[in-house]
Amino acid sequence: MLRKYSNHRTIQDNIKLGGLTAFSAGMVNVASVIVFFSFTSNVTGYYAVFAQEIAKGNWYQGAVVLFWILLFLIGSMFSNLIIIHGKGKFSAYLTHSIPLVLEILSILFVGIYLDIFYEDSLKETEILVGALLFAMGLQNGLTASISNSVVKTTHLTGLTTDLAILISMFTKESNRNNKDLVDKFHLLLTIVTSYVMGGLLSGISFNYLSNKTFYVVCFVLLIIGLYDHYKLYLLKKQFVKRHREVLVS
16 A cells, blocks of 8 residues: 555555545544544635634634644645655655654554543643644645545545546446546545544444544554555565575476
């Protein structure tokens, strides 16, 4: 999922990446709504809130919302910086794993803080929401960068529009037989379904695990990193086996 870059990726690579990251984004968003009454997987609504607070003269609230927007922006930018500057210097897997590790650490920080230190103050909430927005920025920047902007999983507004366009296009038989359009439809449908399923799991697990739900999100993200590690292990094992067979023959 993480090893390949841009046009070297297959539709299956993008479906796996999109499905798992959308699942984690759905979990984060629902958990943050339950705990903080705030959405954290995207910043679309916060632009409107920012304008509203400034119009009302609520400068502090406006500054907080702008801070959240900037954290999402910085997260996305940081992911892309790591990828473009790490390309050629390190392996693709290592370079693409760094934003994922930072995302896991950010979400883990929120989970630990909620478990041990949280006193339900406004200041704490503002910081923790910011940490989750930074994490989602990292994720969206990572998936968009390595997939050539094909995979974006933290917000569904544009994706829903794309789905609607594809459905209308499929009213023509020639488009239904177009493999690229069908593949794109499957990818978008996977992302939407995974996001909703992640949200459902988060809502259900919060009834039993409470704030520890954020640890479950970290586990899902860890699967993404370990999957490619396992695939690399298998490839290395196959290479060693073939090398031995060549030497024997």
